[in-house]
Amino acid sequence: MFDISLVGTGGMIPLSNRFLTAMAVRYNGSMLLIDCGEGTQVTLRELGWGFVNIDYILFTHFHADHIAGLPGLMLSLSNYGRTDMLTIAGPKGVKHVVESLKVIAPELSYSINYIEISFEDSNLKNIVLGEFHISALRLRHRIECIGYSIELYRKGKFDVARAKEHQIPVEYWNKLQKGQNVEFGGNIYSPDMVLGPDRKGLKVSYITDTRPIEEIPDFVRGSDLFICEGLYGDEEMREKAYGFHHMIYSDAARFAKEGNVKELWLTHYSQAMTNPFEHLYNATDIFQNTKAGEDRMTKTLSFEE
Amino acid sequence: MFDISLVGTGGMIPLSNRFLTAMAVRYNGSMLLIDCGEGTQVTLRELGWGFVNIDYILFTHFHADHIAGLPGLMLSLSNYGRTDMLTIAGPKGVKHVVESLKVIAPELSYSINYIEISFEDSNLKNIVLGEFHISALRLRHRIECIGYSIELYRKGKFDVARAKEHQIPVEYWNKLQKGQNVEFGGNIYSPDMVLGPDRKGLKVSYITDTRPIEEIPDFVRGSDLFICEGLYGDEEMREKAYGFHHMIYSDAARFAKEGNVKELWLTHYSQAMTNPFEHLYNATDIFQNTKAGEDRMTKTLSFEE
Numbered sequence: 001m002f003d004i005s006l007v008g009t010g011g012m013i014p015l016s017n018r019f020l021t022a023m024a025v026r027y028n029g030s031m032l033l034i035d036c037g038e039g040t041q042v043t044l045r046e047l048g049w050g051f052v053n054i055d056y057i058l059f060t061h062f063h064a065d066h067i068a069g070l071p072g073l074m075l076s077l078s079n080y081g082r083t084d085m086l087t088i089a090g091p092k093g094v095k096h097v098v099e100s101l102k103v104i105a106p107e108l109s110y111s112i113n114y115i116e117i118s119f120e121d122s123n124l125k126n127i128v129l130g131e132f133h134i135s136a137l138r139l140r141h142r143i144e145c146i147g148y149s150i151e152l153y154r155k156g157k158f159d160v161a162r163a164k165e166h167q168i169p170v171e172y173w174n175k176l177q178k179g180q181n182v183e184f185g186g187n188i189y190s191p192d193m194v195l196g197p198d199r200k201g202l203k204v205s206y207i208t209d210t211r212p213i214e215e216i217p218d219f220v221r222g223s224d225l226f227i228c229e230g231l232y233g234d235e236e237m238r239e240k241a242y243g244f245h246h247m248i249y250s251d252a253a254r255f256a257k258e259g260n261v262k263e264l265w266l267t268h269y270s271q272a273m274t275n276p277f278e279h280l281y282n283a284t285d286i287f288q289n290t291k292a293g294e295d296r297m298t299k300t301l302s303f304e305e
Numbered sequence: 306m307f308d309i310s311l312v313g314t315g316g317m318i319p320l321s322n323r324f325l326t327a328m329a330v331r332y333n334g335s336m337l338l339i340d341c342g343e344g345t346q347v348t349l350r351e352l353g354w355g356f357v358n359i360d361y362i363l364f365t366h367f368h369a370d371h372i373a374g375l376p377g378l379m380l381s382l383s384n385y386g387r388t389d390m391l392t393i394a395g396p397k398g399v400k401h402v403v404e405s406l407k408v409i410a411p412e413l414s415y416s417i418n419y420i421e422i423s424f425e426d427s428n429l430k431n432i433v434l435g436e437f438h439i440s441a442l443r444l445r446h447r448i449e450c451i452g453y454s455i456e457l458y459r460k461g462k463f464d465v466a467r468a469k470e471h472q473i474p475v476e477y478w479n480k481l482q483k484g485q486n487v488e489f490g491g492n493i494y495s496p497d498m499v500l501g502p503d504r505k506g507l508k509v510s511y512i513t514d515t516r517p518i519e520e521i522p523d524f525v526r527g528s529d530l531f532i533c534e535g536l537y538g539d540e541e542m543r544e545k546a547y548g549f550h551h552m553i554y555s556d557a558a559r560f561a562k563e564g565n566v567k568e569l570w571l572t573h574y575s576q577a578m579t580n581p582f583e584h585l586y587n588a589t590d591i592f593q594n595t596k597a598g599e600d601r602m603t604k605t606l607s608f609e610e
Contacts, residue, residue: 013381016351020377038377039344046321064409068377072325072343075369076318096408103405104369 011268040069059090061145089115139210156196217258228252229268233279253286316573345374364395366450394420444515461501522563531566533557534573538584558591
């Protein structure tokens with residue numbers, strides 16, 4: 001099961017019922033967070049996911065509404081006695097930023113592995129974090145900002161007939177199924193001998209804090225869930241949003257449609273948007289399967305049968 | 306009216322219904338915050354006080370649970386277009402710490418005035434911030450930590466008979482009442498000519514994150530409200546609390562009694578203390594007028610008639 005939660009949906013300034021930006025996914029006991037706005041450790045508790053299983057934190061960029069929850073979260077992980085390394089990835093400078101924030105959480109019980117994503121040679125980068133296959137797209141914000149997609153790959157179906165044909169004992173099947181080589185009777189057997197072609201995996205994309213750029217539809221193509229900022233819902237706010245390097249509902253919906261995604265959730269609302277639902281038609285007119293995201297809105301994706 | 310609010314009562318790790326440490330006072334349109342744990346800007350909104358009137362922020366120390374809400378608050382103040390200077394005071398190093406946190410809120414619309422409180426020559430320092438008369442006491446925590454008291458002074462009563470005796474025209478009375486000199490007919494008249502002796506002001510004290518030290522009763526003496534940490538409520542937790550450089554309910558109550566304060570509120574609870582009320586007898590047995598603080602608990606103090 002691949003769980004996704006839109007932890008916080010507030011952009012720039014929180015409301016009393018809307019926390020700042022964060023989203024989380026979990027799969028096979030491992031949790032990955034994108035952004036960590038102020039209050040993230042509280043909303044993760046309310047959600048019931050807790051935070052001790054967080055292995056990876058990706059940052060889109062370093063404005064406070066996306067990262068101010070990090071020092072508190074780091075300290076809490078330490079207070080819980082974490083010893084596993086924490087991996088933190090983000091735009092160039094991520095180490096400097098996090099180390100600066102650590103001035104208020106100086107003595108952690110675990111180490112941090114930094115991954116700086118630089119776009120000097122390409123606007124698109126790939127990272128593998130455990131079972132999460134991450135793509136990173138350079139966006140266009142007031143400072144360097146990254147859009148992410150998270151994919152779970154899925155191996156081909158195990159072909160029992162072929163396994164028998166090769167006379168591979170049953171006790172090795174599980175290992176081959178997991179994609180590992182096995183050796184017995186002097187021979188090495190590789191997974192491709194018994195696995196069919198890779199099957200369709202799962203994909204979630206997350207784009208926030210950018211002007212609309214033409215690379216987005218290709219980047220999010222085929223996503224099972226596309227989470228995208230809609231700072232404002234109203235068409236009349238387009239110019240203002242672009243001026244701040246942000247997008248509106250209809251931009252998100254257009255990208256959802258062009259990228260042929262299955263479902264769109266809107267997020268990162270301006271504090272002026274006290275009721276994100278009343279503008280929803282501006283998105284659904286373009287892309288029907290759009291939902292106005294709310295704090296802790298959750299979805300579980302399963303591999304296709 | 307002197308309003309006091311216990312904004313957040315969580316120590317170290319927040320609960321879903323308990324934010325991290327902060328308290329606020331306001332008087333005559335000016336607001337002062339002590340500590341700014343993660344989520345403070347959200348709870349201030351819930352409280353209905355907002356945060357645009359914050360003129361002064363005092364930090365007890367620089368552990369994340371006491372300061373992680375600062376960068377988000379600073380950014381929000383900027384997003385609201387603040388131009389008035391913000392004064393931030395705290396232990397030595399406050400400028401370095403805040404400037405480090407500003408890495409995620411680099412472009413603020415206002416300037417910051419830093420006051421570093423150093424105890425090289427004395428364990429007690431005084432600062433005047435507008436109408437707030439602050440005393441700062443060096444506490445004993447794992448890092449440098451400060452206890453604060455906030456006093457409002459009150460001038461003596463205006464003596465109409467003496468004003469008439471000196472033949473001071475009525476239009477000057479208000480100025481004299483405010484403590485200013487007036488000049489007319491070639492003479493300077495000073496407030497002491499028409500004001501009685503200073504009257505009793507108001508005093509609030511705030512002590513958290515320290516081992517019990519003998520200076521506390523004198524420091525909080527006569528407080529109308531004494532807010533003090535009770536990391537644990539149970540007597541059996543004394544040793545553990547002291548080991549972390551913290552205090553328990555009965556320490557707070559003993560200081561309240563010895564310091565002859567009017568009322569005690571407990572705060573800064575361990576996350577293990579899911580119900581701070583069930584241990585309250587450990588404090589009330591020693592000092593009757595004790596309340597277990599809750600987030601956004603508020604009290605208004607008035608000058609005595």
